[in-house]
Amino acid sequence: MSEKKEALFSKKNLKLIKDPLDDNNPITVQVLGICSALAITVQLKPAVVMALSTFFVMCTANVVVSLMRNMIPSRIRIIIQLVVIATLVILVDQTLKAFVYDVSKELSVFVGLIITNCIIMGRLEAFALANTPWKSFMDGLGNSLGYALPLIVVAFFRELLGAGTLFGYPVLERLGLYELGYENNGMMILPPMALVTCGVYIWIQRMRNKKLVEEN
Amino acid sequence: MKIFRNLLNSVKPHFEEGGKLQKLYPAYDAFETFLFVPDHTTKFGSHIRDAIDLKRSMMTVIIALLPALFFGMWNIGNIYYGAIGEEAEFFTKFSYGAIKMLPLILVSYIVGLTVEFAFAIYRGHQVNEGYLVTGLLIPMIMPISIPLWMLAVSVIFAVVIGKEVFGGTGMNILNPALTARAFAFFAYPAHLSGDKIWISEQQTMPDGISGSTPLADYASGDLVYESSMFIDYFNGSMIGSCSETSTFAILIGAAMLIITGIGSWRTILSVFVGGYFMGYLFNLWGANEFMNLPPHVHLVLGGFAFGAVFMATDPVTASSTNKGKIIVGFLIGIFAVLIRVFNPAYPEGMMLAILLMNVFAPLVDHYIIEANIKRRLKRAKA
Numbered sequence: 328m329s330e331k332k333e334a335l336f337s338k339k340n341l342k343l344i345k346d347p348l349d350d351n352n353p354i355t356v357q358v359l360g361i362c363s364a365l366a367i368t369v370q371l372k373p374a375v376v377m378a379l380s381t382f383f384v385m386c387t388a389n390v391v392v393s394l395m396r397n398m399i400p401s402r403i404r405i406i407i408q409l410v411v412i413a414t415l416v417i418l419v420d421q422t423l424k425a426f427v428y429d430v431s432k433e434l435s436v437f438v439g440l441i442i443t444n445c446i447i448m449g450r451l452e453a454f455a456l457a458n459t460p461w462k463s464f465m466d467g468l469g470n471s472l473g474y475a476l477p478l479i480v481v482a483f484f485r486e487l488l489g490a491g492t493l494f495g496y497p498v499l500e501r502l503g504l505y506e507l508g509y510e511n512n513g514m515m516i517l518p519p520m521a522l523v524t525c526g527v528y529i530w531i532q533r534m535r536n537k538k539l540v541e542e543n
Numbered sequence: 544m545k546i547f548r549n550l551l552n553s554v555k556p557h558f559e560e561g562g563k564l565q566k567l568y569p570a571y572d573a574f575e576t577f578l579f580v581p582d583h584t585t586k587f588g589s590h591i592r593d594a595i596d597l598k599r600s601m602m603t604v605i606i607a608l609l610p611a612l613f614f615g616m617w618n619i620g621n622i623y624y625g626a627i628g629e630e631a632e633f634f635t636k637f638s639y640g641a642i643k644m645l646p647l648i649l650v651s652y653i654v655g656l657t658v659e660f661a662f663a664i665y666r667g668h669q670v671n672e673g674y675l676v677t678g679l680l681i682p683m684i685m686p687i688s689i690p691l692w693m694l695a696v697s698v699i700f701a702v703v704i705g706k707e708v709f710g711g712t713g714m715n716i717l718n719p720a721l722t723a724r725a726f727a728f729f730a731y732p733a734h735l736s737g738d739k740i741w742i743s744e745q746q747t748m749p750d751g752i753s754g755s756t757p758l759a760d761y762a763s764g765d766l767v768y769e770s771s772m773f774i775d776y777f778n779g780s781m782i783g784s785c786s787e788t789s790t791f792a793i794l795i796g797a798a799m800l801i802i803t804g805i806g807s808w809r810t811i812l813s814v815f816v817g818g819y820f821m822g823y824l825f826n827l828w829g830a831n832e833f834m835n836l837p838p839h840v841h842l843v844l845g846g847f848a849f850g851a852v853f854m855a856t857d858p859v860t861a862s863s864t865n866k867g868k869i870i871v872g873f874l875i876g877i878f879a880v881l882i883r884v885f886n887p888a889y890p891e892g893m894m895l896a897i898l899l900m901n902v903f904a905p906l907v908d909h910y911i912i913e914a915n916i917k918r919r920l921k922r923a924k925a
Binding site for chain 1: 692
C-alpha cells in the first residue's frame with residue numbers, strides 16, 4: 328500500500344469527536360432528535376440513561392453498517408440500516424427492563440423511539456456508509472456525546488429548578504432554601520420550558536461561537 | 544426643568560462618541576428622551592415628524608391606567624378591613640392598599656428596567672420604552688399576596704424570553720405583561736389561583752375567611768347569580784387581582800385611550816361583543832348553572848374588561864389591520880368565555896385567550912393583506 332497508514336487518534340479523527348460537541352451539534356445546530364430531547368429531560372436520571380442507550384446504539388450501528396458497507400446494495404440500504412438499529416434498540420430495551428425496571432418505565436416509549444431518532448439514521452447514511460469502521464466508531468462517539476451534552480445540561484436545570492433535586496437527591500432542601508421561602512418552579516416540569524431551556528442553550532452557544540451565526 | 548436640562552447638557556460630552564462613558568450612551572439617551580422631547584431630526588426620506596413619540600404615547604397609557612390602579616388600592620384595603628370585620632375610613636383603606644401595592648410596583652420597575660438597561664447597553668441600542676407600561680401592568684394583574692421574588696422572576700422571564708430574544712420592544716410576539724402572569728401562573732400555581740391569595744395577610748387571620756374570586760365560585764357552583772350583584776361587579780368591590788376588578792375605572796381609562804387614539808376602539812369593542820356573543824350562546828345551551836350566567840355579567844367579572852382595554856390593544860402584539868383587529872378581538876372574547884366555562888382549572892380565561900390570539904394575529908393580518916392585494920389586482924385587470 329502506498330497510502331500512509333493514519334494514526335488511530337490523528338487530528339482528523341479527533342475532529343470527528345470534537346465537531347459534534349459544538350460546531351456541528353446534532354441537537355442545537357442540526358436540530359435533530361429534538362422530540363426525545365424535550366420529552367425525557369424532566370429529570371437527570373432518565374436523561375443520562377437515554378444518553379447512554381443512544382451512545383451504545385449509535386456507536387455499534389455505525390461500526391456494523393460500516394463493516395457491511397461494501398455488501399449493501401444501495402437500493403435497500405435504508406431497510407438494512409433500520410434492521411441493524413432496531414436489533415440494537417431491542418437489545419437495549421430488554422436490558423433496561425431486566426436491570427433498571429423503574430427507569431425503563433419512566434422512559435417508556437422513548438427507548439423504542441431511538442429507532443426513529445434522526446441523528447442515528449443520519450450518521451449511518453452520511454458517514455458510516457462511506458467510511459472505515461474505526462472512523463465510523465469515532466463519529467458515533469462524537470455524535471452521541473454531542474447528543475448527550477445538551478440533554479444533560481437541560482435536564483440538570485429542569486430537575487434542579489423544577490423539583491429541587493439532582494438524581495433524586497434533594498439538593499435545595501439540604502441547602503435550606505425552602506425555609507427562606509423559595510418554591511419549586513412548576514413550569515420547568517412542563518414541556519414548554521424544555522423548549523425554552525433548549526433555546527437558551529442555543530442562544531448561549533451562538534453567543535460564544537460566532538461561526539454559527541448566519542449573516543443577514 | 545431647567546436644572547435637569549443643564550445637568551444633562553453638562554454630562555452629555557462624556558457619553559458622546561469619543562467620551563469616556565460612550566458605552567453607556569443608551570442609558571443617557573433613555574433619561575434625556577424621558578425628560579424632554581428629543582431634538583433629533585430625520586436624516587433621510589420624509590421630514591415630517593409627529594411630536595408624539597413612543598415615550599409620550601406610553602405615558603398616555605399609564606395615565607389611563609391610573610383610575611384602575613387607584614381603585615385597586617382602595618379595593619385591597621376594603622377587602623382587608625372587610626375580612627377582619629373592622630370599619631375603616633376611605634383614606635385608611637386607600638393607604639393600606641397603597642402601601643401593599645407599592646412594593647410590587649417598585650420591584651417590577653427596578654427589576655424590569657435593570658434587565659432592559661443591561662440589554663440596551665450590551666447591544667448598543669436605545670433603551671426600549673415599552674417597559675414603562677409593562678412595568679405597571681404586571682403588578683396590576685397579580686394577586687396582592689404574591690411573594691416579591693416570584694414577581695421578580697416572572698418579570699425577568701417576561702422581559703428576556705418574552706421580549707429581548709425577539710429583538711426588544713416592537714418585535715415581541717406575546718404581550719410581555721401577560722407572559723409574566725402566565726409564567727407565574729404555571730410556575731407557582733398555588734400563589735396565582737385558589738382562595739388563599741386574594742386577600743393580603745390572610746395567613747395571619749383567623750380561620751373561616753374564604754377569599755375565592757366570584758369567577759372561581761361560579762366555576763365550582765358555590766355561587767348563584769342574582770341581578771343585584773351586577774352593580775357590585777361593575778364597580779369592582781369584589782375579590783380579584785390588584786387592579787382588574789373595577790370595570791367602571793377601566794372604562795374611564797378606555798375612554799382616554801380611545802379619545803387620544805392610542806388604543807383601538809375596534810379591538811376593545813369587538814372583544815366585548817365576542818364575550819357577550821359566547822355568553823349568549825352558553826345561555827341557549829344552559830347545561831349547567833355557570834352556563835346560565837347572563838352574558839353581560841361575564842364582561843364585568845375577573846380580568847375581562849382589563850384585558851380587553853389594556854392587553855388586547857397592545858399595538859405590538861395585536862393585529863395591525865383594521866379588519867384584523869375586529870376578527871382577533873372577537874375571537875379573544877369568545878375564547879375567554881369559552882375557557883372560563885369549560886375548563887374549571889383555569890377560572891380566568893382572559894389571559895390565555897389573549898396570548899393565544901397574539902400568536903394568531905400575524906396570520907390574520909397576512910390573509911387580510913393577501914385578500915386586499917388580490918381584490919386590487921382583479922380591479923386592475925377588469
